[in-house]
Structures are given as C-alpha cells and as structure tokens.
Amino acid sequence: MLDKTEGYSTADGRQIGGVLMEMKNITLRFGGVVAIKDISFDIRQGEIRAIIGPNGAGKSSMLNVISGFYHPQEGEVWFKGYRRGPMKPYEVARLGIARTFQNIALFDGMSVLDNIMTGRLNRMKSGLLSQALWWGAAEREENENREQVEKIIDFLEIQNIRKTPVGRLPYGLKKRVELARALAAEPQILLLDEPMAGMNVEEKEDMSRFILDVNDEFGTTIALIEHDMGVVMDLSDRVVVMDYGRKIGDGNPDEVRRNQDVIDAYLGVAHD
Amino acid sequence: MLYREAGDFKTTYRDDGQTFPIRLDRWGYYVTLAVAFGIIPFVINDYWASAVFVPFLIYAIAALGLNILTGYAGQVSLGTGGFMAVGAYAVYKLMTAFPDISIVIHILLAGGITAMVGVLFGLPSLRIKGFYLAVATLAAQFFLVWLFNKVPWFYNYSASGQITAPERTILGQAVTGPASTASAKYLICLVFVFALAWIARNLTRGTLGRKWMAIRDMDIAAEIIGVNPLTAKLSAFAVSSFFIGIAGALLFAVYLGAAEVGEAFGINKSFLVLFMVIIGGLGSIFGSFAGAAFMVMMPVFLKNVLVGSLGWPTDLAAHIELMIVGALIVMFLIVEPHGLARLWSLTKEKLRLWPFPH
Structure with missing residues (x-):
C-alpha cells in the first residue's frame, strides 16, 4: 500500500504524486436503496483514475458525490488535505473540480466559443457597472480569457466551429466541446462521466488521445467512468471497480483484470 | 456581393467581439443613429410622435427588459405590466416630492426602485420554473395593480385616483406635461433607448450574460461550472425590472401624461410586451426592437389602410384590426417560431452568398 504523500511511477514512465482527493467510507442512500456502500479510495496528483462497473453499480452516484450533487449520509471527502463539508455544486467548481456529463449538458442556445x-x-470578476459600460476590467478580462479559451480550442482542434451554435453540432463534437468547457476552468481534477459513450471507433480514438494529451500537457488529474473495457485498461493508471454499490477491486489495470471478483461481476458466475 | 464578410479580417479579440462584425451592418447602424438623432427630431410632428415613435421607443425598452429576463435568463414573467406600474408610480411620487431635481434622475431612480421590487418578486424563481413561475409573476401583476389602486398615498390622494405628470423640463425644454413638444418627447425617449440598448448589449455579451444563458439552457450544468443560481436569477430580475421600470416611468410621464393603473398597466400590458418579445425573437436585442416595432406599428398601419384608404367605419375597422393583428401573430409564429430576429439573420446568411449561392 502506498503512502499518502509518496508517489509512484507508471508503466510509461510518468511520475504520479501524492493523494489529491480521498474518499473515506462513503455511504449514499436514496430512501431504502443503498447506492454506495462504504467505499474508500483515493485519487493521486496527475494520474488517470477510472471507475468501472456494470450498470447500476453506483459509478455515476460516486461522481455526483465528488462534484457536490449528492451529499453522502456517511463518510468523508478530503481534498488537498482538508475535509470538505457539504457544498453546493458551484462551490465545488470554485475549488477546481470540473466535470462532463454522461448525457451532454451543453448550453444549446450559445455558440461553441x-x-x-x-x-x-x-x-x-469584473463588476456590474464595468460590464454594463463595457469599459475597463470587463473588456480586458474578456480578451484575456478569450486568449486562454483559444488555446483550448486549438488544443482540441475545434477552430472551425468556434462560432457555431452548439445545438447544430454532431454528437462527437458536442462531447469534445463539453471537454473543452471543463478544461477552460483549468481544473485540478477533471471528472469525465462516460466520455466515449455512443461514439464510433474513430471518435473514441480521438477522445482517448485528447484525454491522454490533457493529462500529459496540462498535468490535469483525471477521474473517469467508462464502459469500454479496452479503453479503460489502456488509458488509466489505476482502476476502481464497483458492483452493487460496493468496491470489489482497486489497483492498476493488470491487477484488476486478474481479480476474480471483477471477472465474476463482469462475466457472471454460476451459483450452485 | 454587397453584403459580405470575406476580406474583412479581424486581428484582435477585441475586434472579433464587436457588436457589428460585418462592415455593412456597422454602416447601417451608424446611418440609423444619424437619422434617429439628426433628422427625425427636426421633422417629427405630434401625430408621428404619439402614434408611432414615442410608443415604439418606450415599448422597445420594456421589450429589452423582458427579453433579458425571459429571452436571456429563461425566466418566464407575466408581471411586466405591474413592474411598469411600479416605475410609473415611483416616478410620479419622486416628481411630486422633489420638484427641483432633474426628471432624468427621477426616471433612473424609478428604474432602481422597480429593480428592487423585481428582485423581491423574483425570489420564487429560485424554487419554481416555467409555467409555475409564470403564475407566480402573474400574482405580482395583480397584487401591484391592486396596491396602487387601494393605497391613496401612491396617487397623492387625488379624487379621481389617477396620477398626472406635472411639467418638468430638461435644458429649458418641457418633456412632460401638456406643453411638451413632439421632438422633446421623442428625444428623451431616444436617449434612454440608445443608452439602455447599449447597456443590454454589453451585459448580454459578457460574463453576466453568459451566466444568464447558462441558467436558461441547462441550470444543472450551469451550477456545475460555477454559476450561483441565486445571484444569476436575481440579477436577471433586477436588470430586467430596471429596464421595465424606466419604460413604465417614460410611458406615464412622457407619453400618457395621466394614467389610471388598472387601465394603463393591466394584464394586457404584460401580454403586449410578452408578444413583442416572442414575435421579435427571444434572446436578441434586435428582436426586442423588431417586436416592439411590429406590435406598435401594425395597428397604426392597419387603421390607416382600413379607415384611411378603404373608408370603413372606425368601429368596424377597430374590431377587424384586432382580428387581423391576432391572425398575423398566429401565422407569424407558425412560419417562424424564433421570431423576426431569426428571419433577419436568415436573410443575412442568404445575402452573404448572394448572388452566387453555390
């Protein structure tokens, strides 16, 4: 077991840092239904952490706990060495946690930019007056932030659709724009809820490449949920496996692949 | 070939973000301004001022206000008439209580007071959305009209229950009261429209506008990227009510001169402004103007055609006019549900390619 502050090296030679976020004994219930039962795991600085599991395993609920949508009945969320109290989603965003959604949640009426x-x-941060008169801070801020946004647009290769209303874009591009929006916040942790759901092979390849590049170039820590096992095993440094709200496996892709509980959960097992 | 953007390169983000990125649009804007400020005030007469220009300008402000709330922030409101009444009664109380202070300050303060009332009635929006919110704002409409009717302090205990605007001047020109001239009324409304439209544009293209639109398009996602729904919604109510309050103040002080709250600011007014916004185009500054122009000028135009050209009796014409306007609204919404603003932008897209569309 790794120490909290100690890092490790990945197979491809990247150096992973200490613990950035830690979930301790999280239990989440909806009425009588237990969605998450006593789960603990950590996310380390700079790694790509995957959460996998069959349908209804509680993966998305876990992500919603991290991003502040759900408040677990038991357990603690620690971020950067501090315990996080119950927070509103927008407060969590201000801590530096950004996410994408399983069903794209873009603002359809607005342009990509x-x-x-x-x-x-x-x-x-410009004030109301400055914004109303478009003078001073408001205009300066707009242009400075536009510059940062343009870097992300270049990075994700969506220059040509900059001014297109999002509602008109095809599915794969929407997913990419959503990633761009999350990246624009320069998050410390990026949560991706099924970034490749419903994509064809080429789109999946593109998206995988972008995820790896984001991690590599910006050093962003990424936690992702994904169904495509091939993708998960290739992308991630460590994997948490969930089934029926419990954690049944945790470790690097090879360990998880050999774990008998995981094999049972995915392939089914004969009860005799 | 006339209308194109090829060769019109933008080299800074500032240029790219300007309001009229296409050269021809920019010229059109300057020409419109020049005509509005430099020519119309000198040729305008009483008929044109009271039938067309002054109501058009005032309703444009109200439509801008409602468009900020409904079109940009996605919060449906049927309380526009009530908020206009707040602006009107506020300016009336201020005018009569502080006769020495400039009317411009009174109008701005009336807007501020309406903004506060708007925030108060906007509080339910934090809990309810859509039709339910519309019903809550409808309650604001009826409550405010009732309040101004029942509490004599608001109309200074006048026997008729009406409020009447005393004469006030700007730079020696009377802008309210019976002595005011057509061009003075027109100019004060125009200055307010110009300033407020500019502010509306600035607010909607910046951070605040993006917060509003984010809440409108998907409130959950907006919250997850860090928009506080409380401040976003209430700021939309505040800014929107500020505009609507100013429109109400101008409507009473400059245009009507005297008003009775149920008649001037009833539920009909709420619907009228809502129609303007829907017909003009939700979420568009241009649409607010187009909708106001349509709803103000269409009846005038029809009246002139039916009574003036065809010689129909006035009462018959008045009824037919209502039917035609109603039918036009329905037809129009079927043809283009996104309003005049969308029609205009489609025309522009076609024009860009004209005359070689392939």
Missing part, C-alpha cells in the same frame, strides 16, 4: 467561455466564469 460562449460555451467554453462559461468554463472561465469563476475567473472573471
């Missing part, structure tokens, strides 16, 4: 600019809202 505006969508991505919303990701930087927390960095824009």
Whole structure:
C-alpha cells in the first residue's frame, strides 16, 4: 500500500504524486436503496483514475458525490488535505473540480466559443457597472480569457466551429466541446462521466488521445467512468471497480483484470 | 456581393467581439443613429410622435427588459405590466416630492426602485420554473395593480385616483406635461433607448450574460461550472425590472401624461410586451426592437389602410384590426417560431452568398 504523500511511477514512465482527493467510507442512500456502500479510495496528483462497473453499480452516484450533487449520509471527502463539508455544486467548481456529463449538458442556445467561455466564469470578476459600460476590467478580462479559451480550442482542434451554435453540432463534437468547457476552468481534477459513450471507433480514438494529451500537457488529474473495457485498461493508471454499490477491486489495470471478483461481476458466475 | 464578410479580417479579440462584425451592418447602424438623432427630431410632428415613435421607443425598452429576463435568463414573467406600474408610480411620487431635481434622475431612480421590487418578486424563481413561475409573476401583476389602486398615498390622494405628470423640463425644454413638444418627447425617449440598448448589449455579451444563458439552457450544468443560481436569477430580475421600470416611468410621464393603473398597466400590458418579445425573437436585442416595432406599428398601419384608404367605419375597422393583428401573430409564429430576429439573420446568411449561392 502506498503512502499518502509518496508517489509512484507508471508503466510509461510518468511520475504520479501524492493523494489529491480521498474518499473515506462513503455511504449514499436514496430512501431504502443503498447506492454506495462504504467505499474508500483515493485519487493521486496527475494520474488517470477510472471507475468501472456494470450498470447500476453506483459509478455515476460516486461522481455526483465528488462534484457536490449528492451529499453522502456517511463518510468523508478530503481534498488537498482538508475535509470538505457539504457544498453546493458551484462551490465545488470554485475549488477546481470540473466535470462532463454522461448525457451532454451543453448550453444549446450559445455558440461553441460562449460555451467554453462559461468554463472561465469563476475567473472573471469584473463588476456590474464595468460590464454594463463595457469599459475597463470587463473588456480586458474578456480578451484575456478569450486568449486562454483559444488555446483550448486549438488544443482540441475545434477552430472551425468556434462560432457555431452548439445545438447544430454532431454528437462527437458536442462531447469534445463539453471537454473543452471543463478544461477552460483549468481544473485540478477533471471528472469525465462516460466520455466515449455512443461514439464510433474513430471518435473514441480521438477522445482517448485528447484525454491522454490533457493529462500529459496540462498535468490535469483525471477521474473517469467508462464502459469500454479496452479503453479503460489502456488509458488509466489505476482502476476502481464497483458492483452493487460496493468496491470489489482497486489497483492498476493488470491487477484488476486478474481479480476474480471483477471477472465474476463482469462475466457472471454460476451459483450452485 | 454587397453584403459580405470575406476580406474583412479581424486581428484582435477585441475586434472579433464587436457588436457589428460585418462592415455593412456597422454602416447601417451608424446611418440609423444619424437619422434617429439628426433628422427625425427636426421633422417629427405630434401625430408621428404619439402614434408611432414615442410608443415604439418606450415599448422597445420594456421589450429589452423582458427579453433579458425571459429571452436571456429563461425566466418566464407575466408581471411586466405591474413592474411598469411600479416605475410609473415611483416616478410620479419622486416628481411630486422633489420638484427641483432633474426628471432624468427621477426616471433612473424609478428604474432602481422597480429593480428592487423585481428582485423581491423574483425570489420564487429560485424554487419554481416555467409555467409555475409564470403564475407566480402573474400574482405580482395583480397584487401591484391592486396596491396602487387601494393605497391613496401612491396617487397623492387625488379624487379621481389617477396620477398626472406635472411639467418638468430638461435644458429649458418641457418633456412632460401638456406643453411638451413632439421632438422633446421623442428625444428623451431616444436617449434612454440608445443608452439602455447599449447597456443590454454589453451585459448580454459578457460574463453576466453568459451566466444568464447558462441558467436558461441547462441550470444543472450551469451550477456545475460555477454559476450561483441565486445571484444569476436575481440579477436577471433586477436588470430586467430596471429596464421595465424606466419604460413604465417614460410611458406615464412622457407619453400618457395621466394614467389610471388598472387601465394603463393591466394584464394586457404584460401580454403586449410578452408578444413583442416572442414575435421579435427571444434572446436578441434586435428582436426586442423588431417586436416592439411590429406590435406598435401594425395597428397604426392597419387603421390607416382600413379607415384611411378603404373608408370603413372606425368601429368596424377597430374590431377587424384586432382580428387581423391576432391572425398575423398566429401565422407569424407558425412560419417562424424564433421570431423576426431569426428571419433577419436568415436573410443575412442568404445575402452573404448572394448572388452566387453555390
């Protein structure tokens, strides 16, 4: 077992740091239904951490706990060495945690550029008067943040759709714009809820490449949920496996692949 | 070939973010301004001022206000008439209580007071959405009209229950009261429209506008990227009510001169402004103007055609006019549900390619 502050090296030679976020004994119930039962795991600085499991295992609930949508009845969430109290989602966002959604949650009426600019809202502080007169701080801030956003647009190769309303884009591009919006916030942890759901092979390849590049170039810590086992095993440094709200496996992809509980959960097991 | 953007390169983000990125649009804007400020005030007469221009300008402000709330922030409101009444009664109380202070300050303060009332009635929006919110704002409409009717302090205990605007001047020109001239009324409304439209544009293209639109398009996602729904919604109510309050103040002080609250600011007014916004185009500054123009000018135009050209009796014409306007609204919404603003932008897209569409 690794020490909290100690890092480790990945197979491809990247250096992973200490614990950035830690979930301790999380239990989440909806009425009588137990969605998450006593789960603990950590996310380390700079790693790609996957959460996998069959349908209804509680993966998305876990992500919603991290991003502040659900408040667990038991357990603690620690972020950067501090215990996080119950927070509203927008407060969590201000801590530096950004996410994408399983069903795309973009702002359909706005252009791609505006969508991505919303990701930087927390960095824009100009007052009402300055904004109303478009003078001083408001204009300066707009242009400075636009520059950052353009870097992300270049990075994700969506320059040509900059001014297109998001509602008109095909599915794969929408997913990419959503990633761009989350990245624009320059998050410390990026949560991706099924970033490749419903994509064809090429789109999946593109998306995988972007996820790896984001991790590599910006050093962003990534936690992702994904169904495509091939993708998960290739992308992630460590994997948490959930089934029926419990954690049944945790470790690097090879360990998880050999874990008998995981094999049973995925392939089914004969009860005799 | 006339209308194109090829060769019109933007080299800074500042240029790219400007309001009229296409050269021809920019010229059109300057020409419109020049005509509005430099020519119309000198040729305007009483008929044109009271039938067309002054109501158009005032309703444009109200439509801008409602568009900020409904079009940009996605909060449906049927309380526009009530909020206009707040602006009107506020300016009336201020005018009569502080006769020495400039009317411009009174109008701005009336907007501020309406903004506060708007925030108060906007509080339910934190819990309820859509139709339910519409019903809650409808309650604001009826409550405010009732309040101004029942509490004599608001109309200074006048026997008729009406409020009447005393004469006030700007730079020696009377802008309210019976002595005011057509061009003075027109100019004060125009200055307010110009300033407020500019502010509306600035607010909607910046951080605050993005917060509003984010809440409108998907409130959950907005919250997850860090928009506080409380401040976003209440700021939309505040700014929107500020605009609507100013429109109400101008409608009473400059246009009507005297008003009775149930008649001037009833539920009909709420619907009228809502129609303007829907017909003009939700979430568009241009649409607010187009909708106001349509709803103000269409009846005038029809009246002129039916009574003036065809010689129909006035009462018959008045009824037919209502039917035609109603039918036009329905037809229009079927043809283009996104309003005049969308029609205009489609035209522009076609024009960009004209005359070689392939």
